[in-house]
């Protein structure tokens with residue numbers, strides 16, 4: 471099978487922990503090069519993951535004629551310049567979320583990719599969880615009826631750390647909402663097939679005293695009329711995290727727990743019933759059995775790399791298009807604006 475030759479820019483964080491190990495399992499991808507902030511780190515990561523080349527700067531990596539696609543996993547402040555350099559060098563791009571610091575910068579990245587004729591996808595890899603695919607299919611097949619209510623939750627424990635780029639406004643842009651809520655908003659829009667149209671939000675630092683939010687709650691209405699709630703926190707212990715994704719419709723409910731995660735795991739409870747039933751004053755809730763769901767778990771990062779490599783090799787549709795990621799970023803901007811103004815904010 472033909473394999474895409476990948477170069478990784480920023481190989482020491484999530485790339486080292488998850489994406490490169492996932493890439494190494496992909497059938498149609500090959501890790502060719504890594505770049506880091508210095509040669510010692512780059513060489514260490516090259517050797518660890520069996521890449522051919524190590525670079526101490528991203529420009530040399532994108533200029534390497536062997537590299538066909540790059541995965542950009544640096545702190546967000548570097549995304550725009552690195553993505554534009556990669557596109558100008560005619561490399562396809564898988565970029566971590568958020569695409570860039572601002573939506574405008576992300577749109578510029580998109581424009582340059584179009585100009586250069588390269589493909590770009592975004593690292594919202596939770597779309598590939600088998601249970602999320604099942605949930606999406608159930609809604610697409612109409613089995614949940616009219617979707618009326620959604621909730622997505624992602625939390626972790628992230629205490630104050632000296633000089634951490636994620637805890638500063640100038641380098642992260644936002645906090646728990648931008649870093650974790652992003653996945654929940656994306657999953658709700660992806661699974662329901664409907665986009666947010668009006669948004670309210672609360673966000674603040676309640677616990678740790680760093681610049682960005684450690685607590686955020688976003689309430690939005692989707693184009694299909696459903697209400698959705700996303701709660702993202704940096705101040706809930708990991709051991710207490712539930713990471714729930716819940717979607718309710720006029721014919722049933724789907725409750726996932728532990729699926730909004732870096733590991734494909736967790737459980738899914740689906741109840742489908744009949745919306746033609748009459749009103750039951752007793753509100754009897756005991757007569758419906760959960761639906762049996764049979765899936766095989768895999769590695770979401772492998773699926774992410776295989777999917778985009780397939781788009782590159784065979785012109786298959788891109789599973790996480792940049793437009794979707796930029797829309798999620800607009801929703802988050804609206805949530806912060808709502809927090810600041812106390813008003814409902816409409817997406818234009």
Ligand SMILES: NC(=O)c1ccc[n+]([C@@H]2O[C@H](COP(=O)([O-])OP(=O)(O)OC[C@H]3O[C@@H](n4cnc5c(N)ncnc54)[C@H](O)[C@@H]3O)[C@@H](O)[C@H]2O)c1
Pocket residue numbers: 479480481482483484485488505506507527528542543544545546548566567568593594595649732
């Ligand atoms: N999808 C996911 O599961 C997931 C999880 C965590 C982070 N992320 C995203 O990945 C990106 C990176 O986050 P992280 O947690 O890995 O950050 P990190 O700070 O842990 O790692 C970033 C790496 O990039 C390197 N780096 C910094 N500047 C560089 C440059 N100019 N050239 C080359 N390398 C450079 C750093 O040395 C470091 O090794 C962010 O956009 C984040 O939102 C995604």
